[in-house]
Amino acid sequence: MTVPGGVLQAVPALPTAAGTAVSLLAGGDDEPPVTLPRDPAREAARRELSKQMYHENDPSWLQRALDAFWDWVGDLFGAASTATPGGALGLVVVIVAALAVVAALWWRLGTPRRRPAAAPALFDDRPRSAAEHRAAAEAHAAQGHWNQAVQERMRAVVRALEERALLDPRPGRTADEAAAEAGRALPAHTDRLRTAARDFDDVTYGGRSATEDTYRRLAALDAGLERTRPALAGARGTDTDTRRGAAG
Helix, strand or coil, X not given: CEEXXXXXXXXXXXXXXXXXXXXXXXXXXXXXXXXXXXXXXXXXXXXXXXCHHHCCCCCCHHHHHHHHHHHHHHHHHHHHHHHCCCHHHHHHHHHHHHHHHHHHHHHHHCCCCCXXXXXXXXXXXXXXXXXXXXXXXXXXXXXXXXXXXHHHHHHHHHHHHHHCCCCCCCCCCCHHHHHHHHHHHCHHHHHHHHHHHHHHHHHHCCCCCCCHHHHHHHHHHHHHHHHCCCCCHHHHHHHHHHHHHHHC
Protein backbone atom coordinates (compact mmCIF):
# COMPACT_ATOMS: atom_id res chain seq x y z
CA MET A 1 0.00 0.00 0.00
CA THR A 2 1.15 3.56 -0.47
CA VAL A 3 1.37 6.32 2.14
CA PRO A 4 1.75 9.98 1.69
CA GLY A 5 5.18 10.84 0.33
CA GLY A 6 5.24 7.94 -2.20
CA VAL A 7 7.06 5.47 0.09
CA LEU A 8 6.01 1.84 -0.11
CA GLN A 9 5.39 0.23 3.25
CA ALA A 10 6.04 -3.53 3.51
CA VAL A 11 3.00 -5.64 4.30
CA PRO A 12 3.60 -8.88 6.24
CA ALA A 13 3.13 -11.96 3.98
CA LEU A 14 0.18 -14.20 4.68
CA PRO A 15 1.08 -17.77 5.66
CA THR A 16 0.62 -20.40 2.86
CA ALA A 17 -0.81 -23.91 3.20
CA ALA A 18 2.63 -25.44 2.79
CA GLY A 19 4.01 -23.16 5.39
CA THR A 20 1.22 -24.01 7.71
CA ALA A 21 1.88 -27.76 7.21
CA VAL A 22 5.58 -27.32 7.82
CA SER A 23 4.97 -25.27 10.89
CA LEU A 24 2.57 -27.83 12.26
CA LEU A 25 5.12 -30.63 11.72
CA ALA A 26 8.10 -28.71 12.93
CA GLY A 27 6.30 -27.03 15.78
CA GLY A 28 7.37 -23.78 17.25
CA ASP A 29 10.88 -22.56 17.82
CA ASP A 30 10.79 -23.84 21.36
CA GLU A 31 9.22 -27.28 20.50
CA PRO A 32 11.18 -30.36 19.22
CA PRO A 33 10.40 -31.70 15.68
CA VAL A 34 7.72 -34.40 15.32
CA THR A 35 9.27 -37.87 14.97
CA LEU A 36 7.78 -41.35 14.25
CA PRO A 37 9.02 -44.73 15.44
CA ARG A 38 10.84 -46.84 12.82
CA ASP A 39 8.24 -49.58 12.32
CA PRO A 40 5.20 -47.29 11.89
CA ALA A 41 7.26 -45.11 9.55
CA ARG A 42 8.25 -48.14 7.43
CA GLU A 43 4.62 -49.29 7.27
CA ALA A 44 3.45 -45.84 6.27
CA ALA A 45 6.07 -45.69 3.51
CA ARG A 46 5.04 -49.14 2.26
CA ARG A 47 1.39 -48.10 2.07
CA GLU A 48 2.30 -44.96 0.25
CA LEU A 49 4.51 -46.72 -2.31
CA SER A 50 1.87 -49.40 -2.95
CA LYS A 51 -0.44 -46.86 -4.53
CA GLN A 52 -1.15 -47.32 -8.26
CA MET A 53 0.24 -43.90 -9.17
CA TYR A 54 3.77 -45.14 -8.38
CA HIS A 55 3.48 -48.25 -10.61
CA GLU A 56 1.93 -46.94 -13.82
CA ASN A 57 5.20 -47.34 -15.75
CA ASP A 58 6.26 -50.71 -14.29
CA PRO A 59 6.94 -53.51 -16.84
CA SER A 60 4.24 -56.15 -17.31
CA TRP A 61 4.58 -59.67 -15.92
CA LEU A 62 5.37 -60.93 -19.43
CA GLN A 63 8.18 -58.43 -19.84
CA ARG A 64 9.55 -59.37 -16.42
CA ALA A 65 9.43 -63.06 -17.35
CA LEU A 66 11.23 -62.41 -20.64
CA ASP A 67 13.86 -60.33 -18.89
CA ALA A 68 14.42 -63.13 -16.39
CA PHE A 69 14.66 -65.70 -19.22
CA TRP A 70 17.20 -63.70 -21.20
CA ASP A 71 19.19 -63.06 -18.04
CA TRP A 72 19.26 -66.84 -17.48
CA VAL A 73 20.33 -67.45 -21.08
CA GLY A 74 23.05 -64.85 -20.74
CA ASP A 75 24.32 -66.43 -17.54
CA LEU A 76 24.22 -69.88 -19.19
CA PHE A 77 26.22 -68.78 -22.21
CA GLY A 78 28.58 -66.87 -19.98
CA ALA A 79 29.27 -69.99 -17.90
CA ALA A 80 29.63 -72.11 -21.05
CA SER A 81 32.04 -69.66 -22.67
CA THR A 82 34.28 -69.73 -19.62
CA ALA A 83 34.32 -73.55 -19.65
CA THR A 84 34.88 -73.85 -23.43
CA PRO A 85 38.41 -73.55 -24.80
CA GLY A 86 38.65 -70.32 -26.73
CA GLY A 87 35.96 -68.53 -24.75
CA ALA A 88 32.94 -67.17 -26.60
CA LEU A 89 34.46 -67.91 -30.02
CA GLY A 90 35.05 -71.53 -29.07
CA LEU A 91 31.44 -71.84 -27.89
CA VAL A 92 30.19 -70.51 -31.24
CA VAL A 93 32.35 -73.05 -33.08
CA VAL A 94 30.96 -75.91 -30.98
CA ILE A 95 27.36 -74.81 -31.61
CA VAL A 96 27.93 -74.49 -35.36
CA ALA A 97 29.54 -77.94 -35.46
CA ALA A 98 26.59 -79.47 -33.57
CA LEU A 99 24.11 -77.86 -35.97
CA ALA A 100 26.11 -79.16 -38.94
CA VAL A 101 25.97 -82.71 -37.54
CA VAL A 102 22.19 -82.47 -37.00
CA ALA A 103 21.69 -81.13 -40.54
CA ALA A 104 23.81 -83.94 -42.01
CA LEU A 105 21.82 -86.60 -40.13
CA TRP A 106 18.55 -85.02 -41.19
CA TRP A 107 19.66 -84.97 -44.84
CA ARG A 108 20.92 -88.54 -44.69
CA LEU A 109 18.03 -90.12 -42.80
CA GLY A 110 15.19 -87.87 -43.93
CA THR A 111 12.21 -86.76 -41.91
CA PRO A 112 11.43 -89.25 -39.13
CA ARG A 113 8.23 -91.14 -39.81
CA ARG A 114 6.18 -92.97 -37.29
CA ARG A 115 5.64 -96.61 -38.11
CA PRO A 116 2.61 -98.46 -36.77
CA ALA A 117 3.32 -101.12 -34.19
CA ALA A 118 1.12 -103.50 -36.17
CA ALA A 119 -0.22 -103.03 -39.69
CA PRO A 120 -3.97 -102.39 -39.59
CA ALA A 121 -6.39 -104.41 -41.67
CA LEU A 122 -6.52 -103.95 -45.40
CA PHE A 123 -10.30 -103.43 -45.50
CA ASP A 124 -11.79 -100.99 -43.02
CA ASP A 125 -15.37 -100.55 -44.24
CA ARG A 126 -18.30 -102.54 -45.63
CA PRO A 127 -17.44 -105.38 -48.03
CA ARG A 128 -17.28 -104.26 -51.66
CA SER A 129 -16.59 -106.15 -54.84
CA ALA A 130 -13.38 -105.93 -56.82
CA ALA A 131 -15.25 -104.04 -59.54
CA GLU A 132 -16.40 -101.44 -57.03
CA HIS A 133 -12.87 -100.97 -55.71
CA ARG A 134 -11.55 -100.61 -59.27
CA ALA A 135 -14.18 -98.01 -60.09
CA ALA A 136 -13.29 -96.03 -56.96
CA ALA A 137 -9.59 -96.26 -57.83
CA GLU A 138 -10.17 -94.97 -61.36
CA ALA A 139 -12.28 -92.09 -60.01
CA HIS A 140 -9.48 -91.04 -57.66
CA ALA A 141 -6.89 -91.39 -60.40
CA ALA A 142 -8.93 -89.16 -62.73
CA GLN A 143 -8.72 -86.42 -60.09
CA GLY A 144 -5.02 -86.96 -59.42
CA HIS A 145 -5.60 -88.34 -55.93
CA TRP A 146 -2.89 -90.96 -56.20
CA ASN A 147 -2.82 -92.00 -52.56
CA GLN A 148 -6.49 -92.97 -52.54
CA ALA A 149 -6.17 -94.51 -56.01
CA VAL A 150 -3.35 -96.80 -54.84
CA GLN A 151 -5.30 -97.83 -51.75
CA GLU A 152 -8.44 -98.72 -53.69
CA ARG A 153 -6.52 -100.55 -56.40
CA MET A 154 -4.71 -102.71 -53.87
CA ARG A 155 -8.05 -103.56 -52.29
CA ALA A 156 -9.37 -104.46 -55.73
CA VAL A 157 -6.42 -106.82 -56.25
CA VAL A 158 -7.03 -108.64 -52.98
CA ARG A 159 -10.81 -108.75 -53.40
CA ALA A 160 -10.43 -110.18 -56.91
CA LEU A 161 -8.20 -112.95 -55.56
CA GLU A 162 -10.83 -113.72 -52.93
CA GLU A 163 -13.56 -113.81 -55.55
CA ARG A 164 -11.49 -116.31 -57.54
CA ALA A 165 -11.06 -118.46 -54.41
CA LEU A 166 -7.29 -117.95 -54.53
CA LEU A 167 -7.53 -116.30 -51.11
CA ASP A 168 -9.90 -117.20 -48.33
CA PRO A 169 -12.04 -114.20 -47.35
CA ARG A 170 -10.73 -113.23 -43.94
CA PRO A 171 -11.53 -110.05 -42.01
CA GLY A 172 -8.49 -108.31 -40.60
CA ARG A 173 -6.06 -109.46 -43.29
CA THR A 174 -3.18 -107.03 -43.94
CA ALA A 175 -1.70 -106.18 -47.32
CA ASP A 176 1.53 -108.03 -46.50
CA GLU A 177 -0.38 -111.15 -45.48
CA ALA A 178 -2.47 -111.03 -48.66
CA ALA A 179 0.65 -110.66 -50.82
CA ALA A 180 2.39 -113.58 -49.12
CA GLU A 181 -0.64 -115.87 -49.45
CA ALA A 182 -1.31 -114.87 -53.06
CA GLY A 183 2.35 -115.40 -53.95
CA ARG A 184 2.02 -119.10 -53.12
CA ALA A 185 -0.84 -119.49 -55.59
CA LEU A 186 0.67 -117.16 -58.20
CA PRO A 187 4.44 -117.60 -57.83
CA ALA A 188 5.22 -115.70 -61.04
CA HIS A 189 3.86 -112.52 -59.41
CA THR A 190 5.36 -112.92 -55.94
CA ASP A 191 7.78 -109.99 -56.18
CA ARG A 192 5.23 -107.65 -57.72
CA LEU A 193 2.70 -108.54 -55.05
CA ARG A 194 5.21 -107.75 -52.30
CA THR A 195 6.05 -104.43 -53.96
CA ALA A 196 2.35 -103.56 -54.20
CA ALA A 197 1.84 -104.37 -50.52
CA ARG A 198 4.82 -102.21 -49.58
CA ASP A 199 3.49 -99.32 -51.66
CA PHE A 200 0.11 -99.65 -49.97
CA ASP A 201 1.68 -99.61 -46.49
CA ASP A 202 3.93 -96.63 -47.30
CA VAL A 203 1.00 -94.59 -48.55
CA THR A 204 -1.53 -95.64 -45.91
CA TYR A 205 0.59 -95.86 -42.77
CA GLY A 206 4.05 -94.47 -43.63
CA GLY A 207 3.08 -90.92 -44.50
CA ARG A 208 4.50 -91.08 -48.04
CA SER A 209 2.84 -89.80 -51.19
CA ALA A 210 2.03 -92.01 -54.14
CA THR A 211 2.71 -91.02 -57.73
CA GLU A 212 1.02 -91.78 -61.00
CA ASP A 213 3.72 -94.34 -61.76
CA THR A 214 2.94 -96.15 -58.51
CA TYR A 215 -0.72 -96.38 -59.44
CA ARG A 216 -0.07 -97.45 -63.04
CA ARG A 217 2.26 -100.20 -61.82
CA LEU A 218 -0.41 -101.49 -59.45
CA ALA A 219 -3.10 -101.32 -62.14
CA ALA A 220 -0.87 -103.35 -64.47
CA LEU A 221 -0.43 -105.95 -61.75
CA ASP A 222 -4.19 -106.13 -61.27
CA ALA A 223 -4.71 -106.72 -64.99
CA GLY A 224 -1.90 -109.29 -65.12
CA LEU A 225 -3.35 -111.26 -62.24
CA GLU A 226 -6.69 -111.42 -63.99
CA ARG A 227 -5.05 -113.18 -66.95
CA THR A 228 -2.91 -115.56 -64.84
CA ARG A 229 -4.01 -119.05 -63.95
CA PRO A 230 -2.97 -120.30 -60.50
CA ALA A 231 -0.26 -122.92 -60.11
CA LEU A 232 -2.09 -125.85 -58.49
CA ALA A 233 -0.08 -128.15 -56.23
CA GLY A 234 -1.99 -131.24 -57.41
CA ALA A 235 -1.36 -130.47 -61.06
CA ARG A 236 2.35 -130.01 -60.41
CA GLY A 237 2.49 -133.34 -58.59
CA THR A 238 0.68 -135.13 -61.46
CA ASP A 239 3.06 -133.64 -64.01
CA THR A 240 6.04 -134.78 -61.96
CA ASP A 241 4.73 -138.36 -61.63
CA THR A 242 4.04 -138.50 -65.37
CA ARG A 243 7.60 -137.42 -66.20
CA ARG A 244 9.02 -139.97 -63.76
CA GLY A 245 6.92 -142.76 -65.33
CA ALA A 246 8.07 -141.84 -68.81
CA ALA A 247 11.68 -141.87 -67.72
CA GLY A 248 11.28 -145.31 -66.16
